[in-house]
Every structure is written in C-alpha cells, then in structure tokens.
Amino acid sequence: MGFPHQAVQARGRNKILRVMDAYGYPHELEYRREVAPGERVHEYTELVDDMGFVLEHRSERYEGWTVRYGTACAHDYLSRKRARPGVFLVSVYRLFPGRRDHVVTIRVNWPPKKPEVHPSEKASARRR
Helix, strand or coil, X not given: CCCCCCEEECCCCCCEEECCCCCCCEEEEEEEEEEXXXXXXXXXXXXXXXXXXXXXXXXXXXXXXHHHHHHHHHHHHHHHHCCCCEEEEEEEEEEXXXXXXXXXXXXXXXXXXXXXXXXXXXXXXXXX
C-alpha cells in the first residue's frame, strides 16, 4: 500500500494539490515565467505520475536525458495551457513521502523555435 494522499501547498497559489500514490512515479513541475533578468513569477504547477524521468540510469547520460525529457514535457504542458510566449524556468521534483528531491531545472523558450523541437517530439507522419 502506498502512502496516503497528502495535501501540498503550491507555492504562490491558494489551491491545494494532491500527491500521487508512492507506487507510481510522482513528480512536480513548477513553471516560472522570466519577466526580467533575475526576476521570475510562478505561473503553473503540474503534478504528474511519470516514469520518464527515471528511465536513464547511466550517470554520464542522465543529465542530458532529464533536460531533453523535461523540455518535451514542458512543451506539451505549455501548449495544453495555451501559455503566453516567453521564457520559463521549469523545475522538476521527484515526490516521496515527506520530501521532494530536485531532479533538474531547465530554461524553456515558449513557443519553441523549430531547431529546439527534437525529431522524436514531432508528430509522426501519416501512413500511406
């Protein structure tokens, strides 16, 4: 049995978010818009049950993988939210009972410029 759902206060927000069950892969993604150099405003907090951040186990490739995967997740989320254009700092945390561990923080330009979209993130071509 996993740990019971816990209430987590989203930073800068009044609403209460729920933490997923421990048997999953609960992660929290915080999106902060960069409004000026060194000045950021918290806009979104996303809670996901996502195994993608733990798929790469080789230490020499882990950082690159988390940046690439985190960027793809951010592009997906920001498109679903129809976020205004700008630069976001996205921090990813793995959630555990009683703590959260920082995974990676990335800078994301939104909307992405074409070279920023990795080929694996493009929609697959239709079959003929």
